[in-house]
Amino acid sequence: MAERETKPDPKGKSLPASDDGPGAAGWIAKSDFQSFLDRLVALGYRTIGPTLIQGAIGYDEIRQVDDLPKGWTEHQSAGSYRLVRRDDDAWFGFNLGPHSWKRYLFPPQQTVAKAIKRDDGWQLDDVEDAEPPFAFLGVRACELAAILVQDRVFLNEHHSDPIYRRRRENALLIAVNCTQAAETCFCTSMGTGPRCVVAFDLALTETELGFTVEIGSPRGASVLAGLPIREAAPAECAEAASARQQAEDQISKRLDTTDIRELLLGNLDHPQWDDVAERCLSCTNCTMVCPTCFCHSVEEVSDLDGGQVDRVRQWDSCFNARFSYMNGGLVRGDVRSRYRQWLTHKLAGWIDQFDTSGCVGCGRCITWCPVGIDLTAEVAAIREVPK
Amino acid sequence: MPAKPRLAVVKFASCDGCQLSLLSLEDELLRLAGKIEVAYFLEATSRIEPGPYDVVLVEGSITTADDATRIQQLRRAAKYLITIGACATAGGIQALKNWADSEEYLRAVYARPDYIRTLATSTAIADHVAVDFELRGCPINKHQLLEVLRSLLAGCQPRTPTYSVCVECKRRGSVCVMVAHGTPCLGPVTQAGCGAICPAYDRGCYGCFGPSDQPNLVPLTDHLRSIGMTPEQVVNSLRGFSGYAGEFRRESERLVESIGTIATGVGAAAVEPDVADSSGEWGDGQPGGDPK
Ligand code: SF4
Ligand code: SF4
Ligand code: SF4
Ligand code: SF4
Ligand code: SF4
Numbered sequence: 184m185a186e187r188e189t190k191p192d193p194k195g196k197s198l199p200a201s202d203d204g205p206g207a208a209g210w211i212a213k214s215d216f217q218s219f220l221d222r223l224v225a226l227g228y229r230t231i232g233p234t235l236i237q238g239a240i241g242y243d244e245i246r247q248v249d250d251l252p253k254g255w256t257e258h259q260s261a262g263s264y265r266l267v268r269r270d271d272d273a274w275f276g277f278n279l280g281p282h283s284w285k286r287y288l289f290p291p292q293q294t295v296a297k298a299i300k301r302d303d304g305w306q307l308d309d310v311e312d313a314e315p316p317f318a319f320l321g322v323r324a325c326e327l328a329a330i331l332v333q334d335r336v337f338l339n340e341h342h343s344d345p346i347y348r349r350r351r352e353n354a355l356l357i358a359v360n361c362t363q364a365a366e367t368c369f370c371t372s373m374g375t376g377p378r379c380v381v382a383f384d385l386a387l388t389e390t391e392l393g394f395t396v397e398i399g400s401p402r403g404a405s406v407l408a409g410l411p412i413r414e415a416a417p418a419e420c421a422e423a424a425s426a427r428q429q430a431e432d433q434i435s436k437r438l439d440t441t442d443i444r445e446l447l448l449g450n451l452d453h454p455q456w457d458d459v460a461e462r463c464l465s466c467t468n469c470t471m472v473c474p475t476c477f478c479h480s481v482e483e484v485s486d487l488d489g490g491q492v493d494r495v496r497q498w499d500s501c502f503n504a505r506f507s508y509m510n511g512g513l514v515r516g517d518v519r520s521r522y523r524q525w526l527t528h529k530l531a532g533w534i535d536q537f538d539t540s541g542c543v544g545c546g547r548c549i550t551w552c553p554v555g556i557d558l559t560a561e562v563a564a565i566r567e568v569p570k
Numbered sequence: 571m572p573a574k575p576r577l578a579v580v581k582f583a584s585c586d587g588c589q590l591s592l593l594s595l596e597d598e599l600l601r602l603a604g605k606i607e608v609a610y611f612l613e614a615t616s617r618i619e620p621g622p623y624d625v626v627l628v629e630g631s632i633t634t635a636d637d638a639t640r641i642q643q644l645r646r647a648a649k650y651l652i653t654i655g656a657c658a659t660a661g662g663i664q665a666l667k668n669w670a671d672s673e674e675y676l677r678a679v680y681a682r683p684d685y686i687r688t689l690a691t692s693t694a695i696a697d698h699v700a701v702d703f704e705l706r707g708c709p710i711n712k713h714q715l716l717e718v719l720r721s722l723l724a725g726c727q728p729r730t731p732t733y734s735v736c737v738e739c740k741r742r743g744s745v746c747v748m749v750a751h752g753t754p755c756l757g758p759v760t761q762a763g764c765g766a767i768c769p770a771y772d773r774g775c776y777g778c779f780g781p782s783d784q785p786n787l788v789p790l791t792d793h794l795r796s797i798g799m800t801p802e803q804v805v806n807s808l809r810g811f812s813g814y815a816g817e818f819r820r821e822s823e824r825l826v827e828s829i830g831t832i833a834t835g836v837g838a839a840a841v842e843p844d845v846a847d848s849s850g851e852w853g854d855g856q857p858g859g860d861p862k
Pocket of ligand 1: 279323324326363365368369370377544
């Protein structure tokens, strides 16, 4: 089995595709999978994976194989998500829910520092993050790409966020290749999927009776030591390959990214911005579910006696009017300017800022927009009638 | 603010629920009591001390001529006047009478309507006097109340968000009930502050915190109609606990105008719409049900 290094890579360079062709992959039976989960616990990991939450497949702590959403899938379209029964018992027979790994690496709300009043003045200290290492089970290709994008935001040469860094470096990424695609998926347009090729420690492909296992890092290999894993048989590799092909074949949504930076920045007065402003609730859902959006605000919260002040960081959004408040007023005082900010930042500004698109094609913003606004349709409309 | 500011908690037309939020601040109450002199708070103590007061928390709406006079006196006695709850900030659920025939209500409810003296409307405190700060919600959130009192003591601006309930809903990690269950939700146009309680229990937000900052009502009401609500149901859902507040009121009145007259008086249809999608296996009308 080949091994590759998958330390956070600030440049996010693509590593060569791994191969689970005959002889290159391992295989673990579903009946042995509990021993894998137990191993993760024994190694001190807190395993987070897909599970049923409030009528959707979200991410939460996984201890037993029965915590996985066996036999469930989802139907997604713009503004709509429905959990549905599959006609088989697949364990990972779905794509994405409302949660992303961002909530674990960059938590929605966290106290980052504390100031305590002493006789000789204030003492400000960072708050140590006490979270045990995470094992993320079921990371999809587009989500691996999203983690690499957030690495550029939180771990670049100018700024390194201590909480993100610690969680990211400790996290074990167990990817799962998609074997189907949702109507909202467009990873192929963004070059991020559906095949997991970079940044994982282990990558699984589900077959009827088990999983093929590719190793992406020494850490991934060491986790497997002693588990009932054997070399995958040619028939198992073929079954896995055809399952992955099915995902690729099902992707129907496209985003034409040709000169997209110039297209958007050259059309800041396009009438489509007015059109979308009539439909957009400025509710922030798209940014909250987006696995790459990183906007946050920091507040100082004092206790009743004024003797201690907590510095709290929480997810915020460019769709909140006050997010653009500067001395004297709002910079983006209407929905038009806020939607335009989101789309032009995501698809154009990020290229200047982080040398990558801010979009990995996961489609979450399309599904979880309460009124079903689809960024690919907005871009297409802007492309259709050039200025 | 003096070393130990004098606090009054005063009620108008309301249910007392918001005042109780102060008493339910169990952990902080004793520390608060050491910093504030409670001069008037009938829900907690029968001891009454005359004004002036440094801080007056006002619960309830104005529904009688006497109350319209009383709030003027109170304003003169108050250094800071803070309204708490949907009744005080928007007129409350009783503001439904603003769209109805008050006389008809009296005849329907009271055996001797001639004993009752009431105004034809229920209005927010800010419609009568200047208000220094308002806390929304039915009831208010006790953490927000503590934030306001703490800020007053510290002499700084309280931090209460003006963005939508969706922000808190997503931070909390709840699944969107509108997208995943087809349950109507006013969260996208409602001001945060409650911690997005209702969607966490598989219920749509019914807008008790009133309109958020710059809400875009029309696309939401269009959407609610597209997922199966009748125009009447949309109007009734906007006319809830904060129904008479700014944008909620204007949108419900716009809808009424566009569809003609609508039954909102005595005995109008229940506000709670039930159009949960039943196409998905989960969406079988069992909120909170576990599909496993
Ligand atoms: S966008 Fe691609 S990688 Fe992501 S879930 Fe869909 S098919 Fe899988
Ligand atoms: S912009 Fe939308 S499709 Fe792109 S990564 Fe974010 S949520 Fe996914
Ligand atoms: S695009 Fe959709 S999800 Fe995003 S702010 Fe507008 S209405 Fe909300
Ligand atoms: S459930 Fe309601 S409040 Fe929560 S995200 Fe959906 S629309 Fe917003
Ligand atoms: S979710 Fe909406 S209705 Fe429920 S408490 Fe919050 S603001 Fe009020």
